[in-house]
Amino acid sequence: MTQPVLKVNQVRKSYGAEVVLEDISFSVPVHTATVFIGSSGSGKSTLLRCINLLDQIDDGSIELDGEDITAVDADVDKVRRKLGIVFQSFNLFPHMKVIDNITLAPMKVQGISKEVARENAYKLLDRFGLHDKAQDYPDRLSGGQQQRVAIIRSIAVAPRLLLLDEITSALDPVLVNEVLSTVRDLKIEGMTMVLATHEMGFAKQVADEVCFLHHGKILEWGTPTQILEAPQQPETKEFLKRVHEAGRL
Amino acid sequence: MSNEIGRPSESDSGAAPYNFGGEWKPSQLEIDRRAARKERNRRNAAIAIISSIFVIGGLALVAVTSPGWKSLSDTFFAWAYGVEVLPKIILGFGTNVALTLIASVCVGIFGLSIALIRTSRSPALAPFRILATVYVDVFRGIPMLLVLLLVGFGIPALRIKGLTNNVLILGTLAVVITYTAYVAEVIRSGILTIHPSQRAAARSLGLSHFQSLRFVVLPQAFRRVTPPLLNDLVALIKDTGLVSILGVTDAVRAAQIASSRSFNYTPYVMAAIIFLLVTIPLTRFTDRTLRRSIERQNATGVA
Numbered sequence: 001m002t003q004p005v006l007k008v009n010q011v012r013k014s015y016g017a018e019v020v021l022e023d024i025s026f027s028v029p030v031h032t033a034t035v036f037i038g039s040s041g042s043g044k045s046t047l048l049r050c051i052n053l054l055d056q057i058d059d060g061s062i063e064l065d066g067e068d069i070t071a072v073d074a075d076v077d078k079v080r081r082k083l084g085i086v087f088q089s090f091n092l093f094p095h096m097k098v099i100d101n102i103t104l105a106p107m108k109v110q111g112i113s114k115e116v117a118r119e120n121a122y123k124l125l126d127r128f129g130l131h132d133k134a135q136d137y138p139d140r141l142s143g144g145q146q147q148r149v150a151i152i153r154s155i156a157v158a159p160r161l162l163l164l165d166e167i168t169s170a171l172d173p174v175l176v177n178e179v180l181s182t183v184r185d186l187k188i189e190g191m192t193m194v195l196a197t198h199e200m201g202f203a204k205q206v207a208d209e210v211c212f213l214h215h216g217k218i219l220e221w222g223t224p225t226q227i228l229e230a231p232q233q234p235e236t237k238e239f240l241k242r243v244h245e246a247g248r249l
Numbered sequence: 250m251s252n253e254i255g256r257p258s259e260s261d262s263g264a265a266p267y268n269f270g271g272e273w274k275p276s277q278l279e280i281d282r283r284a285a286r287k288e289r290n291r292r293n294a295a296i297a298i299i300s301s302i303f304v305i306g307g308l309a310l311v312a313v314t315s316p317g318w319k320s321l322s323d324t325f326f327a328w329a330y331g332v333e334v335l336p337k338i339i340l341g342f343g344t345n346v347a348l349t350l351i352a353s354v355c356v357g358i359f360g361l362s363i364a365l366i367r368t369s370r371s372p373a374l375a376p377f378r379i380l381a382t383v384y385v386d387v388f389r390g391i392p393m394l395l396v397l398l399l400v401g402f403g404i405p406a407l408r409i410k411g412l413t414n415n416v417l418i419l420g421t422l423a424v425v426i427t428y429t430a431y432v433a434e435v436i437r438s439g440i441l442t443i444h445p446s447q448r449a450a451a452r453s454l455g456l457s458h459f460q461s462l463r464f465v466v467l468p469q470a471f472r473r474v475t476p477p478l479l480n481d482l483v484a485l486i487k488d489t490g491l492v493s494i495l496g497v498t499d500a501v502r503a504a505q506i507a508s509s510r511s512f513n514y515t516p517y518v519m520a521a522i523i524f525l526l527v528t529i530p531l532t533r534f535t536d537r538t539l540r541r542s543i544e545r546q547n548a549t550g551v552a
Contacts, residue, residue: 052453091450095469104464105454136419157455 003066004029005161005192006051011060013043013050013216020046021216024060026163026209033193035203037222038213039196039239044196047213048163052195065160081109084154088166092153094137098125099134102153110157117156124152128182144175148182155191162186164195180205191246195232200243203228210235324514331384331515332505338516341503342523345489348421348499352489353482365462367433368440381433387428394491397423401495407490420492428485439474440466476539483531487524500524533539 004027008189013021021043028034049055051062053069053076062070069079086134093101102124103117125131127147138146147167154162164183170178180201187206189194195202203210203224210227212220212235231237241245260294275283312318366381387397400423405414413419443466451461493502500523504516 013457032377036344054449056451077457080453083453085453087446087450089446092470093447093465095472105456108460108464109455155455 002030005065006194007063007066007193008051009061009063011047011050011057011062012235013046013055013057017126019070019216021050021057024216024218026211026218028192028194030192031190032208033195033206034211036194036196036211036213037198037203037227037239039242040198042213043216044213045125045165048085048165048194048196051161052094052163053079053084071241082160083163084157084159084161085163085165086147086154086167088152088169090138090143090170092146092150094138097135097137098130098141098149101138101149102149102156105153105157113174121152121156124156128152128185142175144178147171147175147179151179151182151186155186160192164191164193165198166196166198168197168199176201198243200228212239214239255437276446293342295414302542313383324427324512327513327515330353330369330511330513331519334516335519337507338500338503338520338523342500342520343500344417344497344499345486345524346527347418348424348489349482349486352421352424352428353485355421356428356485358438359425363429363433364436364440367437388427388435391427393427393488394421396427397494399423400426416495416497417492419496420497421475423456423457424485428481428488430482432478435474435477436470442473443469462528472542476535476542479531479535483528483535486528486531490520490524 006028008024008026011021011024012019015021024047026034036047038044041225046055050057053074057070060070064079064082068074092098093104095102099118099121102121103114104116106112106120107114122131122134125134128151129149130145130152133141133145133149133200140151141149147170151164151167167183168179171179176199180199183193183195183202184205193206197203207224210223210224211218212227212231212233214235220227220236227236228240231240272469296539343347363381363385366377367385369378371403397420401416404412404419427552447465447469450462452458456464489497490501493505496502501518507516508514
């Protein structure tokens with residue numbers, strides 16, 4: 001049994017008196033995708049922010065490649081270099097062209113030369129059908145294209161683990177499919193991922209494991225088929241029923 | 250033109266901002282619309298010209314026919330004398346230009362530093378944050394004339410060896426002290442308008458705190474505050490005239506000397522004209538920059 005890329009042990013997180021995450025434990029083996037589903041406020045985004053150290057946990061531990069990244073003396077910058085995160089609101093840098101958005105971190109963080117960084121960036125843009133957008137500013141792109149550029153920007157630094165936080169929540173259904181297929185390609189290429197999403201398409205097409213998060217606790221977990229087709233917990237059934245009614249399943 | 254700030258100028262509506270490829274022909278309705286718009290513009294221009302002639306002409310008439318006009322024009326508009334003293338005033342204006350150049354560089358550096366200190370959250374910088382806040386509060390609240398007098402006469406009065414008595418240097422120092430406080434606030438406000446998610450994105454890519462500032466936050470912040478900074482530059486040029494109070498021979502002082510010799514005020518008018526020759530083009534340039542930045546933001550839909 002090889003070591004999992006990510007191992008989360010009994011994590012607890014609260015904002016003041018309000019407990020947001022409680023007793024969260026799971027692990028993500030290499031080349032697999034774990035998808036967190038659950039209604040808004042269930043703690044999905046907080047969990048990802050804690051893994052990326054944008055938020056700090058109150059108890060438990062998070063290990064990346066066997067190294068405790070939540071230890072008090074952990075090097076935050078070094079940890080973040082191994083993690084990629086994509087946000088709901090894209091967060092591309094509006095003053096830089098697409099190509100410069102992608103090459104910034106490889107050049108400044110990894111010290112790769114401009115030529116090599118550009119070459120790599122063009123390879124990625126080619127692969128995801130965005131070659132002709134390289135010289136555009138982000139605001140000239142559609143939402144789906146912007147989100148795909150954001151994904152490319154995150155994987156350009158070759159992260160060990162990619163975190164995707166509600167990446168399709170700001171997109172209309174047509175654009176969702178475009179981003180979905182990009183993420184599916186990443187999965188096929190072996191990227192290890194943790195996703196938080198409302199979009200059941202991700203759970204169905206990308207997930208190796210689906211976790212249902214409810215009020216900060218993992219209520220139920222298993223393969224996509226288990227969770228989406230034969231949920232055991234009443235809360236999971238209720239949630240999937242509501243998603244189904246909203247036409248998202 | 251200034252009333253068109255904030256909306257795309259109508260003359261642009263013909264050229265499509267995006268190149269959709271292929272030839273675009275305006276519809277009949279669009280052609281009619283343009284004709285109507287042209288007609289309306291022509292009528293508006295005619296009205297504007299006629300009303301300007303009446304208002305400005307009327308005011309000029311009132312001034313020229315007033316009983317004191319003759320003596321006033323003799324004291325303020327003696328052009329022959331004005332031309333005679335012009336070289337001295339221009340020479341003095343060179344001091345204003347040099348002072349502006351040196352001061353604006355210093356103000357830029359110090360203003361940026363103070364803005365960065367005030368927006369940082371590092372605990373090590375806490376005492377500097379307090380000092381910076383006090384500094385800005387104090388020097389934005391004192392009239393610049395007082396700062397000039399306090400620095401210009403106060404520092405030499407200390408009689409500390411090695412400290413300069415040069416009024417030009419002391420005058421520049423006073424100008425820099427005052428303007429740094431203003432410019433720091435302009436830059437700080439620009440930094441604060443950049444959404445935290447931009448910094449989060451940069452940090453999550455592994456960029457350090459400094460790199461996030463240098464490559465992501467500051468370039469966007471400066472783009473937003475360029476118009477107010479240019480505005481402050483225009484004000485700075487004018488305010489360099491105040492150093493004449495310390496005895497620096499700038500354009501204002503040169504005019505003062507010339508006019509006290511002849512009891513004629515034309516040199517002041519000449520000095521004013523020289524200032525205008527520099528500040529008006531700069532103001533127009535500022536307006537254009539401002540209009541462009543607003544148009545750019547409207548085009549992208551992110552204000």
